[in-house]
Amino acid sequence: MAVRLDEIDVQLLNELQQDADRSNLELARIIGLSPAATLNRVRRLKKSGVIRTISARLDPGQAGFPLQVYVSATLTRHEPRASRVFEQAVLAIPQVIAADWVAGEIDVMLLIVARDVAELQHVLTQLSLKGAQRLTTLLRLQEIKPTSPLPLTSSPEN
Amino acid sequence: MAVRLDEIDVQLLNELQQDADRSNLELARIIGLSPAATLNRVRRLKKSGVIRTISARLDPGQAGFPLQVYVSATLTRHEPRASRVFEQAVLAIPQVIAADWVAGEIDVMLLIVARDVAELQHVLTQLSLKGAQRLTTLLRLQEIKPTSPLPLTSSPEN
DNA sequence: GATGAAATAGCATTTGC
DNA sequence: GCAAATGCTATTTCATC
Secondary structure, three states: OOOOOOHHHHHHHHHHHHOOOOOHHHHHHHHOOOHHHHHHHHHHHHHHOOEEEEEEEEOOOOOOOOEEEEEEEEEOOOOHHHHHHHHHHHHHOOOEEEEEEEEOOOOEEEEEEEOOHHHHHHHHHHHHHOOEEEEEEEEEEEEEEOOOOOOOOOOOOO | OOOOOOHHHHHHHHHHHHOOOOOHHHHHHHHOOOHHHHHHHHHHHHHHOOEEEEEEEEOOOOOOOOEEEEEEEEEOOOOHHHHHHHHHHHHHOOOEEEEEEEEOOOOEEEEEEEOOHHHHHHHHHHHHHOOEEEEEEEEEEEEEEOOOOOOOOOOOOO
């Protein structure tokens, strides 16, 4: 499941998680490797799937979404069919910007953004219609810690 | 608070949220703008703060963290001092990869990764020691929807 | 099996419009 | 915002460890 990473891979991944908006040359200088080797490693990390994407992270508030909420819910029915209906709804609602099945007190955790309360209510209603029950909404007030790099460590050499 | 975005900005942000691993030239071709204009706009979007960072998103499982959990909690005390102690702890614990103050049934929502159950327990203990109460852990089972682009719309022209 | 150095092709970035 | 020009970078190649 997990990919084998040496110290240089870890260094590269840390740098890229922090800031991927740098040239390969700059990255090479930081790591202390030639540009060619750096490029090869980064390519390998992308192909291996450890790096899922390189993407821009926006500030939701600045981008016009003052409301950001965590929504947890259970499903009214737990058959595969009902789950799939719900999943499709989640995928189709653009204000749902992330969603996971979880184990615990509830079944799903969602991250939702909205421009105003009416828009939020509309999304919650949609989710109810698609099988969500006991919707609990937590309004995001303030960021304590922004999405941060994973605390990577290199694999033992064997 | 929110930044003014025209249709081209929205297009650019959508592309960059989806995949920021493309040359400026490629981006320019997609948008139908000259490379110079594209570069200027992207620079502006970065400086404005709408784009917070360009970064690599890793697969936590592949990167060696099979356990990913949502943890919600209340604080034992709600004085500013207690909150700051807790915030500092959260910032200092590397397995906490995101955290927010929220309004609702609980006070904070955390996203935590761990290599195994022992590591997870250690983090939860730390949080308790720093003032977290009623810790509720939700084990992430399966992704329904990966972190997705914000459903941006351009600002009215006035 | 991966690295480094050198070479080429391509891109980022600037300038003037 | 565009087009052209310059300088730098990505990327390949190939010898090497």
